[in-house]
Amino acid sequence: MCSLFFVSSNYNKFLEIKSIMKNRLSSTKLKFYRVALPEIQSNNIELISIEKSKSAYSISKAPVLIEDDGLFIKSLNGFPGPYSSFIYDTIGNNGVLKLMKGIKDRKAWFKSIFVYNDGTMIKLFYGEINGKISSRMSDGGWGFDPIFIPEKSRMSMGKLHKKAEKNKYSHRGIALEKFIDWYNNIR
Numbered sequence: 001m002c003s004l005f006f007v008s009s010n011y012n013k014f015l016e017i018k019s020i021m022k023n024r025l026s027s028t029k030l031k032f033y034r035v036a037l038p039e040i041q042s043n044n045i046e047l048i049s050i051e052k053s054k055s056a057y058s059i060s061k062a063p064v065l066i067e068d069d070g071l072f073i074k075s076l077n078g079f080p081g082p083y084s085s086f087i088y089d090t091i092g093n094n095g096v097l098k099l100m101k102g103i104k105d106r107k108a109w110f111k112s113i114f115v116y117n118d119g120t121m122i123k124l125f126y127g128e129i130n131g132k133i134s135s136r137m138s139d140g141g142w143g144f145d146p147i148f149i150p151e152k153s154r155m156s157m158g159k160l161h162k163k164a165e166k167n168k169y170s171h172r173g174i175a176l177e178k179f180i181d182w183y184n185n186i187r
């Protein structure tokens with residue numbers, strides 16, 4: 001059995017990843033390594049995530065998986081996108097709802113990029129879901145979950161999270177399924 005470290009400051013991500021993966025990775029145990037990795041400033045989320053995976057590998061010295069996400073709002077020209085963490089930590093969901101006040105077009109999408117890095121190989125996996133920004137905050141979930149309603153749902157991600165249904169709809173679930181298929185194929 002070998003180890004694969006998921007490196008992140010966000011334990012909620014790890015819990016979701018664990019519940020999607022269950023024990024589906026062949027001969028591998030997924031472990032959580034809690035570190036706030038430095039993020040370079042760039043408009044390019046691929047570049048940010050690749051650099052993040054390199055810092056993670058330099059800390060763990062063992063195969064790592066990292067994830068970088070972003071919420072993109074159409075009427076704000078894709079904002080906050082690569083700045084999602086900063087915006088969440090500063091103005092939060094209430095601030096985003098204020099920015100969206102009076103705006104009719106509430107289309108938004110979530111992107112997830114997972115990066116696997118074992119020191120010799122770097123591989124990226126993508127997941128994206130469309131949806132909209134709700135007019136008020138719901139309960140449940142974490143991050144932007146209380147203000148994001150996926151296209152295929154009438155409930156916010158917050159509510160879906162509460163009902164343990166978020167993974168069926170999430171950007172994370174889509175990207176992670178691609179990673180699991182690829183990983184089990186190369187092993």
Ligand code: ITT
Nearest residue numbers: 008009010036067068069084085088142143144145
């Ligand atoms: P890392 O240490 O793994 O980078 P992070 O929380 O900083 O953790 P990201 O930069 O990848 O994560 O995420 C950008 C923001 O988007 C951050 O504020 C998250 O809380 C939020 N976010 C990511 N995935 C989400 C999800 O599934 N539901 C709601 N918000 C999410």
